[in-house]
Structures are given as C-alpha cells and as structure tokens.
Amino acid sequence: MKIKVRGFEMAYDDTGGNGIPLLLIHGFPLDRTYWATQVKALVDVARVIAPDLRGFGESTMSGDAVSIDTYADDLRALLDGLGIKHAVVAGLSMGGYIAFAFYRKNPERVRGLILANTKAGADSSEGKKGRDDNAMLAREKGVAAVAEKMFPKMLTPKTATEQPDLAANINAMMTRQSVAGVVGALGAMRDRPDSTPTLAEISVPTLVITGSEDNLIPPKESELMRDGIRGARLVVIPGAAHLSNIERAVEFNQEVREFLKSMK
Ligand code: MLT
Secondary structure (H helix, E strand, C coil), X not given: CEEEEXXXXXXXXXXXXXXXXXXXXXXXXXXXXXXXXHHHHCCCCEEEEEECCCCCCCXXXXXXXXXXXXXXXXXXXXXXXXXXXXXXXXXECHHHHHHHHHHHHCHHHEEEEEEEXXXXXCCCHHHHHHHHHHHHHHHHHCHHHHHHHHHHHCCCHHHHHHCHHHHXXXXXXXXXXXXXXXXXXXXXXXXXXXXXXXXXXXXXXXXXXXXXXXXXXXXXXXXXXXXXCCCCEEEEECXXXXXXXXXXXXXXXXXXXXXXXXXX
C-alpha cells in the first residue's frame, strides 16, 4: 500500500483488523520486507503496520537533509493517515533511534515500546567519522560496498553458513537500497541526539530485546536501557546477532506476542 505523506510517497504493509496497532520500524540499510515474519506471525494479536522509511524500499525520497526527527514525523503522519491514535512502537537498531524520537515528540500516541538491538546513546566522534566514510563509500562505490562492509555483523557466522538463502535475502535487501536513502540515514544517525535522558521519561510498558551475539550494538547497551526505563523487561535471545527478529524469529515473536497480550 502507498500513502502520500509530507511530500513523498510512503509504502507500507497494514494487516488491518481490530488488534492493538503495532508499528514496526526497520533498521539500516533495510526496508519493510525485513519484518515479513513478524507481520505474518502477529496478525492474530495486532494490527501490524510496517512502513518503508523515506528513501528505503518502495518509499520515495524527499529532500537531502534527513534527521531522526524527520523519520519520526513521517511515521506520525502515517498513523494520522491511517486514523490510528495509539500504537505500540517497535524499532530495531536505527528503528529504535527513531522510536525514541517518536516517543519524545508524541508520548500520548505510544501505548508501549519495543526496543530491539538498539541503544540510547549518540554516536562517538569515531562513530560519526564512520558515518561520513560510509556516506562517501555509498556515493563513490554504491550501496553494495556499504552492505558488504556491514553484512558480517548482521547474522552469526553459524546462521550465515547454515542458512545461505536467509543470508542471501538479507544481503540483497541491504544492497538494493538507494544511495540517497542510505546517505540520508547515515547523516540522520550521525547527528542523532543522545536518548539517555529520555529513558527516565518513558512511562509506557517497554520490552527490550537483543541477541547475545550482537557485536554491532552489544547487549550491554540493552542492559542500560532496561536499567534506565521504569519497569522495562529485557530479553537476550541466545545465538542471535544484530538481526535477532530474523535469526531467532520464533523466540522474538513469542516475546512480542506475550508483551502485546500483557497490554490488553
Ligand atoms: C542499524 O542496524 O539500523 C544500524 O546499523 C545501526 C547503526 O549503525 O547505528
């Protein structure tokens, strides 16, 4: 499905139904197909909405300068367009950075938060330089060069070897994103604010999920979020790296399902 919001066309999946609205925000450099397993598995407990962020997947790009707040405002416009007042907002990695921004701007729209394989802190100066290097790489050599660099951190080596089709699917997803979308997101992540002060402000049920083998954003970051958010629950899925919802979909979906049910 497609909807015109804030000057661009946003592609999204919406399962419809009367379940609790669940907004799934993808990470970098991915698109909404990343959540395919969740969309299918959770349809009986939630109205699952999975958009492509601007410049990713089938969503068009608008403007060059994108911030984390830009994405958050796009998503609010999507919920407005769909007539959804309250949603459980779930973000993985960059999606988590956006979920924090969404909460800061629209706390009254958030029924619960799911923060997967993400962190509250901002980029270090070394991290910011890495963003600029990757943006240059994307411009000069294409998105495939960035994907090649990042891919080894996405799945455990065991999964990458044992499930070549899954690995190929993720690699293809990372590679097919547009240069404009990727460069925009790199700038947005580089300049994102520190969300650590936000942790104490969160007053909705929160589930923090990560993978024991996530080396891109180590589990320690999830512990910090759990400790900072009142009543948050942390689940560390064994044998999952950065893309825990794909690598250990059954466990991930089970946790999300329980979390959604606890909110009814
Ligand atoms: C992501 O998976 O969304 C990004 O790799 C996160 C990051 O680079 O900070």
